Each structure stands twice: as structure tokens, then as C-alpha cells.
Amino acid sequence: MRKKVLIIENDQDIRHIVEFILEDHGFETLSMAEPQELSAIIPFAPDVILLDEFINSKPGHRLCRKIKQVPKLASIPVIILSTANDIELIAAECQANDHIAKPFNIDEVVSKVVRLVNHQHLAS
Template sequence: MKKSVLIIENDQDIRFIVELILQEHGYDTMSIPEPDELSAIIAFSPDLILLDEFINSKPGHRLCRKIKQIPDLATVPVIILSTANDIELIAKECEANDFVRKPFEVEDMVGKVLRFIDHQPLEC
């Protein structure tokens, strides 16, 4: 069974590229600019969530906190994507599992997804 990744990203181009890259790596994906309801996330049942820190001028870390409080989603790894200088602190405060700084190297983003979904160590 394929693992699934939910991509919540404000920028349509980044959403498309990330989705394409992950599909090429064998993942099922769903990408959205912003979830209407948390029930949509639960219904997709992702193995991992890539979450933009800026979702239509709303802070993504607030959504991350909500995700981590829902029993059906609490154990789903969340990786924050952001250009914010303090992304490491933001990720820690909202209990995200990791972060990827934009602009990102494809290998870095894919490596983190692999590490959380497939429990593979990152290659240096």
C-alpha cells in the first residue's frame, strides 16, 4: 500500500512541484492551498503532512497545533515549509516534527519525508 502525503501549500507552483516530486518517489499525494475543515485531513488519512507556514496570510503553525490535538491526526508527522527566519523555533513551538526552509533542496525535502514515512535515516 502506498504511503500518502498531504501538501498544504499556499503557492500553487510549489504545491505542483512538491506533489510531482513525491509522486515520482511513489507516494500518493493530495495538495490543497488551505483545508476547509480538519475533517478533510482526517478523511485523507495522510501518513505525513507538509504544511506551509503562511496559508493565505494565516499562520500555518496554528493549524499544526490543531492537527496535533486531534486524536486521529496526533501521530501524523508534520513538516513545516517556510521562508521565515525563525522557522526552527516556530516548528518546535507548534510541535511540528521537522521543518524545511524555503527555497529548499529537493533532496533535503524528500529525505525528511523518507525519514518520517519510511523511517529511513537521512543520507549525508
């Protein structure tokens, strides 16, 4: 069964690029600009969530904190994507499992997703 990655990204072009890259590496993806409700994420059952720090002028780290509070989502690793200079601090504050600075390196995105998916698989 293919591992699943949920991509929550404000920029449609970045969303499509990340989808294409991850699907090319064998992942199943679902992407959206912003989930209307967190319960909408649960049926997809992602193995990793890539989360933009700026979602329609709202901070993504708030959404990350909310994800970590939902029992059915709390154990899913979250990677914050951002152009913010303090992305490492933002990621730590919201209990994200990792972060990627934009503009990102394709290999970095793939390696971090693979690492967290493998870690998640070993933990379950």
C-alpha cells in the same frame, strides 16, 4: 500500499512541484491551499503532512497546533515549510516533527518525508 503525503501549501506552483517530486518517488499525494475543516484530512489518512507556514496570510503553525489536538491526526508527522528566518523555533513551538526552509532542496524534502514515513511505520 503507497505512503500518503498531504501538502498544504499556499503557492500553487510550489504545491504542484512538491506533488510531482513526491509522486515521482512513489508517494500518493493530496494537495490543497488550505483545508476548510480538519475533518476533511482524516479520510485521506496521510502518513506525513507538509505544511506551509504562511497560508492565505494565516500562520500555518496555528493549523499545526490544531492538527496535533485532533486525536485521529495527532500522531501524523508534520513538516513545516517556510521562508521565515526562525522556522526552527516556529516548528518547535507548534510541535511539528521537522521543518524545511524555502527555497528548499528537492533531496532534502524527499529525505525528510521518507525518514518520517519510515519512523511512523516503525512506531505503529
